[in-house]
Amino acid sequence: MIIGGQVRVSDSRSREGTEPGPHGQDEVACAACGLDPVCRILGYGGDGSNLPRGLLILRRHVARGEAIFRCGDAFRSIFAVKSGSFKTFVPHAGGPGQVVGFQLPGELLGVEAISLETYPSTARALENSSVCELCLARLPESGRPLELLQGSIIELLGREVAFSHQLMSSLLHQSADQRIAGFLLNLSERLHRRGLSGGEFNLTMSRSDIGSYLGLASETVSRILSRFQKSRLIRLRRRRVRLIDRAALQMVASSAGQGGVGPAR
Amino acid sequence: MIIGGQVRVSDSRSREGTEPGPHGQDEVACAACGLDPVCRILGYGGDGSNLPRGLLILRRHVARGEAIFRCGDAFRSIFAVKSGSFKTFVPHAGGPGQVVGFQLPGELLGVEAISLETYPSTARALENSSVCELCLARLPESGRPLELLQGSIIELLGREVAFSHQLMSSLLHQSADQRIAGFLLNLSERLHRRGLSGGEFNLTMSRSDIGSYLGLASETVSRILSRFQKSRLIRLRRRRVRLIDRAALQMVASSAGQGGVGPAR
DNA sequence: CGGTAGTTTGAACAAGGTCAATTGAGGTGG
DNA sequence: CCACCTCAATTGACCTTGTTCAAACTACCG
Numbered sequence: 001m002i003i004g005g006q007v008r009v010s011d012s013r014s015r016e017g018t019e020p021g022p023h024g025q026d027e028v029a030c031a032a033c034g035l036d037p038v039c040r041i042l043g044y045g046g047d048g049s050n051l052p053r054g055l056l057i058l059r060r061h062v063a064r065g066e067a068i069f070r071c072g073d074a075f076r077s078i079f080a081v082k083s084g085s086f087k088t089f090v091p092h093a094g095g096p097g098q099v100v101g102f103q104l105p106g107e108l109l110g111v112e113a114i115s116l117e118t119y120p121s122t123a124r125a126l127e128n129s130s131v132c133e134l135c136l137a138r139l140p141e142s143g144r145p146l147e148l149l150q151g152s153i154i155e156l157l158g159r160e161v162a163f164s165h166q167l168m169s170s171l172l173h174q175s176a177d178q179r180i181a182g183f184l185l186n187l188s189e190r191l192h193r194r195g196l197s198g199g200e201f202n203l204t205m206s207r208s209d210i211g212s213y214l215g216l217a218s219e220t221v222s223r224i225l226s227r228f229q230k231s232r233l234i235r236l237r238r239r240r241v242r243l244i245d246r247a248a249l250q251m252v253a254s255s256a257g258q259g260g261v262g263p264a265r
Numbered sequence: 266m267i268i269g270g271q272v273r274v275s276d277s278r279s280r281e282g283t284e285p286g287p288h289g290q291d292e293v294a295c296a297a298c299g300l301d302p303v304c305r306i307l308g309y310g311g312d313g314s315n316l317p318r319g320l321l322i323l324r325r326h327v328a329r330g331e332a333i334f335r336c337g338d339a340f341r342s343i344f345a346v347k348s349g350s351f352k353t354f355v356p357h358a359g360g361p362g363q364v365v366g367f368q369l370p371g372e373l374l375g376v377e378a379i380s381l382e383t384y385p386s387t388a389r390a391l392e393n394s395s396v397c398e399l400c401l402a403r404l405p406e407s408g409r410p411l412e413l414l415q416g417s418i419i420e421l422l423g424r425e426v427a428f429s430h431q432l433m434s435s436l437l438h439q440s441a442d443q444r445i446a447g448f449l450l451n452l453s454e455r456l457h458r459r460g461l462s463g464g465e466f467n468l469t470m471s472r473s474d475i476g477s478y479l480g481l482a483s484e485t486v487s488r489i490l491s492r493f494q495k496s497r498l499i500r501l502r503r504r505r506v507r508l509i510d511r512a513a514l515q516m517v518a519s520s521a522g523q524g525g526v527g528p529a530r
Numbered sequence: 531c532g533g534t535a536g537t538t539t540g541a542a543c544a545a546g547g548t549c550a551a552t553t554g555a556g557g558t559g560g
Numbered sequence: 561c562c563a564c565c566t567c568a569a570t571t572g573a574c575c576t577t578g579t580t581c582a583a584a585c586t587a588c589c590g
Contacts, residue, residue, distance in 0.1 A: 090434060100434045112430050115423025120430065150415035157422035158380025164429035165377055165385065169355060169363045172436060172480030176578065207537065215437030217579055222538055238587080441546065472569065482547055487570055503555085 027083040027130070028105035032194045035080035035108065035132060037152040041144050056142055058133040062125040068133075069110060070122045077135045079109040084129020085204045088121045089212070097122075099212040102205060104187070106194035111160055114153070126204040171215065174255070179214045180224045181253035184234065188243055200242040292348040292395070293370035297459045300345035300373065300397060302417040306409050321407055323398040327390040333398075334375060335387045342400045344374040349394020350469045353386045354477070362387075364477040367470060369452070371459035376425055379418070391469040436480065439520065444479045445489045446518035449499065453508055465507040 030036055030044070035057075042056060059082070062068055068079060071091055081103050088109065091097040100121055103109050109131070113119045139149050171179060192198030203210070207225075208218040225241075228234045233249050235242040243249065295301055295309070300322075307321060324347070327333055333344060336356055346368050353374065356362040365386055368374050378384045379401070404414055436444060457463030468475070472490075473483040490506075493499045498514055500507040508514065 098434045098438055100430055112423070112426045114426075115420045116427055120427055147411045147415065150412060150419060154415060154418055154422060155380040157419065157426060158377070160426050161377045161379075161422060161429065162381055162385055164426065164433060165365050168429060168433045168436070169365045171433070173363060173477075212438075218536090219538080219580085220578060222536095223578095226538070483568090484548085484570080485546060487568095488546095491570070 026105065026196045028081070028194045028196070033080050033082070033106045033132075034156065035078075035134060037155065038134060038149065039132075041148045041152060042142050043144070056135065056138060058135075060131050060133055062129045062131060064125050064127050064129075067122050067124045068131060069119045071119055073119050075110070075113040075116060075118055076137060077133045078111050078114070079123070079131045079133050081105050081107050081109065082130040082132055085126045086123050086129065087126055087205055087209055087213075088123045090121045096208065096212070099205075099209050102126075102187075102209075102213065104190050104194065105196060107190070108156060108160075111156055114157065126209075127202075174253075176214075176216050176220050176224055178253050178255055179216065180210075180221065180228070181233075181249045183210065183214060184241065184243065185246070185249055185253055188246075198243075200240065203239045203241055291370065291461050293346070293459045293461070298345050298347070298371045298397075299421065300343075300399060302420065303399060303414065304397075306413045306417060307407050308409070321400060321403060323400070325396050325398055327394045327396060329390055329392050329394075332387050332389045333396060334384045336384060338384050340375070340378040340381060340383055341402060342398045343376050343379070344388070344396045344398050346370050346372050346374065347395045347397055350391045351388050351394065352391055352470055352474055352478075353388045355386045361473065361477070364470075364474050367391075367452075367474075367478065369455050369459065370461060372455070373421060373425075376421055379422065391474075392467075439518075441479075441481050441485050441489055443518050443520055444481065445475075445486065445493070446498075446514045448475065448479060449506065449508065450511070450514055450518055453511075463508075465505065468504045468506055 030039065033039070039057065044057070060068075062084070068086075069077075083105055085105075086103040086109060087099050088101045088103065089097040089099045103123070109123050110119060112121070114136070140146060142149070170182065174182065187201065187203075188198040191201055205213075206218075207221045210216075211218040211221045214221070225234070225236055228249075229236045231248075233243075233245045233252070235244055295304065298304070304322065309322070325333075327349070333351075334342075348370055350370075351368040351374060352364055353366045353368065354362040354364045368388070374388050374396070375384060377386070405411060407414070435447065439447065452466065452468075453463040456466055470478075471483075472486045475481075476483040476486045479486070490499070490501055493514075494501045496513075498508075498510045498517070500509055
């Protein structure tokens with residue numbers, strides 16, 4: 001079985017004892033967090049509800065470059081990103097490994113290990129970040145009805161499955177331009193959905209990371225970003241990007257080079 | 266919530282009233298089926314146990330070309346393939362749509378819809394097949410402890426998540442040769458795991474289906490299969506394939522063209 | 531102030547896609 | 561039973577896309 005344990009309540013919901021953020025940067029509100037449904041069941045009601053400090057859900061800070069779990073580690077917890085960003089990748093002997101995903105504030109880490117013994121990938125912070133850790137093994141200690149907890153876990157997993165299916169079927173059939181336009185729009189939308197700025201944000205991951213994630217060479221990523229800038233689709237300085245012509249990006253992403261609105265290519 | 270309903274027991278476990286199979290072809294044993302854990306909890310113990318005919322799990326035959334659910338249909342059930350094979354694809358206006366997966370005997374259909382309102386893809390039988398249908402909405406009627414049922418659903422989903430992650434990260438970074446070698450080995454292994462012949466089997470899906478699934482043109486699929494045959498890696502006649510040199514296929518799949526054992530490319 | 535790692539840019543090359551013609555198999559109707 | 565039709569599969573020629581190799585450049589950090 002997946003779930004079993006003893007209760008604790010965390011400071012996740014309350015801002016009180018907690019720093020405003022790893023270094024004052026944007027932090028996702030609890031209501032916009034992917035772990036929120038579970039939190040609510042555990043009793044972390046509205047915002048800043050008066051609960052004892054948590055044992056079941058732990059708030060943790062993670063320094064840039066630090067890994068919260070490594071490929072092969074025994075599975076214990078899933079995590080929600082509160083602030084900052086992460087990449088998950090499967091280390092590949094000799095090479096830098098293959099990036100399988102990026103996690104932004106409000107998103108979950110480690111769910112793919114739920115029915116495995118060990119984590120299948122490593123999760124590394126791309127900048128100074130903070131996370132909420134939910135120790136699944138201890139969930140039953142919460143005294144909350146197990147059905148509810150499991151129900152929301154099922155929700156989380158289901159969404160994850162749907163997302164990867166969609167991602168895969170699109171990535172595999174798209175050109176490099178489409179992938180990158182789609183990637184930018186996707187990042188933007190995810191940030192926006194969690195209440196952060198979707199119009200201008202940092203690409204906290206390297207070009208190689210993006211390339212690995214999208215199945216492209218890092219040079220290609222760089223080239224296409226430059227071209228997008230030349231075409232006034234985006235504004236790019238350092239690792240900061242600003243989406244200028246979102247409509248045009250959508251066009252590119254949906255495979256309309258110039259003329260037709262053809263389906264895939 | 267996901268689960269709620271009223272009990273029924275099916276003829277799934279017993280061969281008694283059921284035809285030997287859609288047309289006498291290979292059928293997966295219950296013990297090797299992905300739905301088995303759930304079935305057991307529902308009380309369909311060992312094999313052919315003496316249970317009333319089922320209401321909760323329905324056995325159904327599906328004719329070649331028939332869809333058991335379509336993209337956009339309201340979610341009701343998940344399915345396990347008992348015999349035959351299916352493809353799932355998202356219909357794309359104008360085109361033939363993009364194949365997101367193939368399901369062989371013992372494997373599940375529809376799980377990705379569990380936390381969605383509707384199925385995100387269409388599932389169509391590639392040959393005359395049979396399935397077990399599990400109506401999730403009625404599960405609670407079973408009288409079985411909900412935790413157990415949910416627990417195994419979580420297992421199913423978790424495996425699904427892990428599988429898609431792995432699939433995606435590999436497909437994106439592999440050459441056409443690698444994808445096809447890997448595809449053949451994957452089919453073989455999945456058939457073998459369910460107790461069917463993994464050395465020689467039918468490619469029930471068209472070359473275009475394979476291409477769509479792997480992100481390749483159908484011509485490329487055809488070309489590479491021909492080349493594999495010329496190199497004595499496989500024997501190919503019509504849609505029947507026989508793996509001759511499995512070791513060599515593994516080599517190709519793991520990106521070792523000839524010389525080095527280089528990681529990815 | 532130099533060193534290092536990530537990024538940008540250029541040029542040649544290779545993998546796979548596109549277009550098109552041909553073959554082969556299964557199904558239908560005479 | 562055979563001619564014909566249709567659609568999938570095969571094969572070839574050509575071309576686009578993205579990779580590879582290489583070099584210059586920039587920010588970041590001692």
